[in-house]
Amino acid sequence: MAAEHTIDALGQFKLTPALGALGASVNFTQSNLMMLIASGLTLALLYFGARPRAIVPGRLQAAAEMAYNFIHDMCVSQIGEEGKRFFPFVFTLFFFVLMGNLLGLLPYSFTYTSHIAVTAALAIMVIVLVTLVAVLTHGTTFFTTYFFPPGAPKLLAPIIIPVEIISYLSRPVSLSIRLFANMVAGHVMFEVFASFTVMLAGSAALGHLGPVIAIGPVALNVILVGFELLVACLQAYVFAILTCIYLHDAVHLH
Amino acid sequence: MTVIRLVAAALLLLPTAAIAAEGMPQLDFANKLTTAQVVWGAIIFVVLYLLLSRWALPQVGAVLATREATISADLDTARAAKAKADAAIVDLTDATQRARAEAQASIANAIDQAKQAAAAQSATANAKLEAQITAAEQSIGAARTAAMGALREVATDTANTVINRLTGLTPNSARVDSAVGALLAARGQT
Numbered sequence: 001m002a003a004e005h006t007i008d009a010l011g012q013f014k015l016t017p018a019l020g021a022l023g024a025s026v027n028f029t030q031s032n033l034m035m036l037i038a039s040g041l042t043l044a045l046l047y048f049g050a051r052p053r054a055i056v057p058g059r060l061q062a063a064a065e066m067a068y069n070f071i072h073d074m075c076v077s078q079i080g081e082e083g084k085r086f087f088p089f090v091f092t093l094f095f096f097v098l099m100g101n102l103l104g105l106l107p108y109s110f111t112y113t114s115h116i117a118v119t120a121a122l123a124i125m126v127i128v129l130v131t132l133v134a135v136l137t138h139g140t141t142f143f144t145t146y147f148f149p150p151g152a153p154k155l156l157a158p159i160i161i162p163v164e165i166i167s168y169l170s171r172p173v174s175l176s177i178r179l180f181a182n183m184v185a186g187h188v189m190f191e192v193f194a195s196f197t198v199m200l201a202g203s204a205a206l207g208h209l210g211p212v213i214a215i216g217p218v219a220l221n222v223i224l225v226g227f228e229l230l231v232a233c234l235q236a237y238v239f240a241i242l243t244c245i246y247l248h249d250a251v252h253l254h
Numbered sequence: 255m256t257v258i259r260l261v262a263a264a265l266l267l268l269p270t271a272a273i274a275a276e277g278m279p280q281l282d283f284a285n286k287l288t289t290a291q292v293v294w295g296a297i298i299f300v301v302l303y304l305l306l307s308r309w310a311l312p313q314v315g316a317v318l319a320t321r322e323a324t325i326s327a328d329l330d331t332a333r334a335a336k337a338k339a340d341a342a343i344v345d346l347t348d349a350t351q352r353a354r355a356e357a358q359a360s361i362a363n364a365i366d367q368a369k370q371a372a373a374a375q376s377a378t379a380n381a382k383l384e385a386q387i388t389a390a391e392q393s394i395g396a397a398r399t400a401a402m403g404a405l406r407e408v409a410t411d412t413a414n415t416v417i418n419r420l421t422g423l424t425p426n427s428a429r430v431d432s433a434v435g436a437l438l439a440a441r442g443q444t
Contacts, residue, residue, distance in 0.1 A: 010279060011279075013279040015285065017287070031294075031295070035298045036298060039298055039301070043302070043310050046313065046314055047310055053317050055321055055324055055325075061317070065318060067314075088306055091306060092306050112295065114280065116281065117283075117289065117291065117292045118291065184280070
């Protein structure tokens with residue numbers, strides 16, 4: 001029965017070289033190709049959106065302005081007026097993740113945010129940037145005041161300092177694993193339910209009833225696509241807003 | 255029942271399938287593609303950041319700034335126009351009030367003049383009437399005096415005639431005259 005078709009839920013995450021022999025020679029994978037497409041789409045949205053320069057925007061211009069204002073407002077409201085400095089970075093980060101998540105939902109595409117290496121690299125970049133900003137803004141006082149808040153009882157220092165250090169270091173871990181796990185879970189579920197459909201429809205034991213029952217997993221997958229669209233946007237938003245919150249901490253020290 | 259068994263079998267198969275498929279490809283760090291994708295990803299991310307921050311985002315920012323400037327300029331124009339309209343309304347109200355006051359003043363003036371003219375007219379008419387009344391009273395007085403003067407004569411004559419007819423005698427005119435005079439005096443008429 002089930003042996004007719006085995007569920008290979010993880011094969012979809014396998015990296016393969018893209019762009020033919022040239023891509024293979026420089027280890028350019030399909031994951032990087034999707035990154036290029038995502039970057040191209042983000043740039044195209046802004047370029048073609050801003051081109052009409054209309055006072056009353058059309059649909060595409062409204063979309064580009066909405067994207068701009070959404071991230072701009074997020075930076076200013078979370079970080080404060082200094083947040084404008086980090087706006088291009090947060091914008092890049094948000095759209096890199098969002099486009100990766102959304103493009104990954106298309107059939108035959110690849111979700112580069114489902115690779116822990118990619119999400120970890122993004123998270124480490126965020127945390128290094130946050131630490132750099134904090135040190136450049138506050139100098140070495142950042143380490144003394146951030147990990148041991150002034151006014152706290154000296155006796156508690158052996159507890160507070162390790163806790164603060166661990167919580168600081170766990171940020172990139174939670175940031176990267178959250179995005180990675182969400183993306184992997186969604187895509188594994190798609191694969192599993194799609195496999196059910198194939199197995200049910202082809203089942204010799206069920207006969208003609210098989211294809212009828214097979215509609216169930218298909219319907220479930222349709223619902224899942226809507227849910228995954230939500231997750232794709234939500235995870236990109238979470239990644240961007242957490243970055244903003246960390247940057248706020250770096251600029252204002254708690 | 256077959257369906258449930260099938261689903262259960264599939265669900266049970268899932269973890270085994272995961273392990274069977276050489277583990278998660280994401281954790282296969284022996285594969286040089288896993289690290290290569292991060293290197294390429296970093297390059298793409300940096301290029302995307304530079305293009306967005308230097309080229310694409312300023313364009314959208316410029317469009318938004320232009321809109322803000324246009325809207326605020328339009329609002330300023332509208333505010334100026336409103337101020338002008340308000341000033342015009344104030345002017346209009348002032349002019350209307352002034353015109354109304356002038357009209358009322360000239361109406362009051364005209365009424366005043368008409369009243370004065372009427373008063374003067376009635377004064378002259380009154381004076382004329384007064385003069386006529388005075389003249390008439392004087393002529394009445396004169397007529398009355400004349401009539402009163404004649405009264406004694408008439409009374410004396412009447413008394414003489416009556417005495418003559420009744421007695422056939424010619425009365426003593428001096429006595430009659432004194433008697434008439436006494437009677438007239440008694441009635442208060444001379």
